[in-house]
Amino acid sequence: MKQYIYIKSLILLSGLLMLMNADLSAQSYLSERFKDVENVRVSIWNGKEVAHKEQKIHIKLREGVGLESVLGQSLLSADEKSPPNVLGWSVLRLDSSADLMDAIQLLRTYPDVLEAEPLLVGETGNLPNDPDLYRQWALRNTGQAPTNGTPGADISAQLAWNITTGSEDVVVAVLDTGIPLVQHTTTLSHPDLQNTNRIILGPNFSDSPGNVRDENGHGTHVAGIVGAETNNSTGIAGTTWE
Known part of the structure; x- marks a missing residue:
């Protein structure tokens, strides 16, 4: 009987710890991880929390379409533009007044834009x-x-x-x-x-x-x-x- 009571106590204690951990998990892991990292922001993207570079967009256009053409259509202002890499992806840095997520949603409406997303941040571990x-x-x-x-x-x-x-x-x-x-x-x-x-x-x-x-x-x-x-x-x- 003592052994049974002891095991039951362990189970109850485990349950309490799980409840405590559930409260802690409500706090954003990514927000805590990147809160002091310069130029990195945590936002909701496609229903999930992601860490990304502030004001930077990862964008891929149809072959033969230039960034200036798309920016002209959208009336967005970018103060930095990288040329496409071997996979066709470029990086835009919007000026500080633009809302990054709104800009991405706008760019995704254009047929010449194959993909636009925040410039996500990863880390090794x-x-x-x-x-x-x-x-x-x-x-x-x-x-x-x-x-x-x-x-x-x-x-x-x-x-x-x-x-x-x-x-x-x-x-x-x-x-x-x-x-x-x-x-x-x-x-x-x-x-x-x-x-x-x-x-x-x-x-x-x-x-x-x-x-x-x-x-x-x-x-x-x-x-x-x-x-x-x-x-x-x-x-x-x-x-x-x-």
């Missing part, structure tokens, strides 16, 4: 190669299947990993239902948790004699979130790589 990372929406939520969740409703693990991937000097105690072991042994049986330099088996306070073998699954789940081997092309990613 320290992303591990664990194949099941895409399932870990709590670490990195892009709205991916199978969860189909809310992009950015996560703990921003990738941003954290850009700063640090952890330290082997940090010790985390997991008080839970155990850890995966080979039956009747103390040999770790999960490939992501087999490194005995990372996992130190603690004392057994359950009614299962002899070892701390997980017969419930919850302890394995929690231990994996904390300490699964990361960037090893296997399974999930642990929050701390070291």
Whole structure:
């Protein structure tokens, strides 16, 4: 009974943390990420929040059509124009008085304009190669299947990993239902948790004699979130790589 109450308490605590995280996720991830980046703005584009260069438009015209012709039709004023690249895309920088999104919508109405969009901003990141990372929406939520969740409703693990991937000097105690072991042994049986330099088996306070073998699954789940081997092309990613 004590074990049941303990697990139930963990579930209730997890629920409270999820509710707290839902409130935090309402704040814009992109707005927070780029709030201090010069010349970058966060706006709604095609129903999604995007980061883009201020007053810059990415535009592609029909072959043989010049930018000056389209600007003349639209009466828009651009103080900087790049020539088309090998794929036919140019960049316009509108003067500060123009509304960027209105200008883009106007340009998209002209038949000579194949595409017009904000000049989007991307960034590289320290992303591990664990194949099941895409399932870990709590670490990195892009709205991916199978969860189909809310992009950015996560703990921003990738941003954290850009700063640090952890330290082997940090010790985390997991008080839970155990850890995966080979039956009747103390040999770790999960490939992501087999490194005995990372996992130190603690004392057994359950009614299962002899070892701390997980017969419930919850302890394995929690231990994996904390300490699964990361960037090893296997399974999930642990929050701390070291």
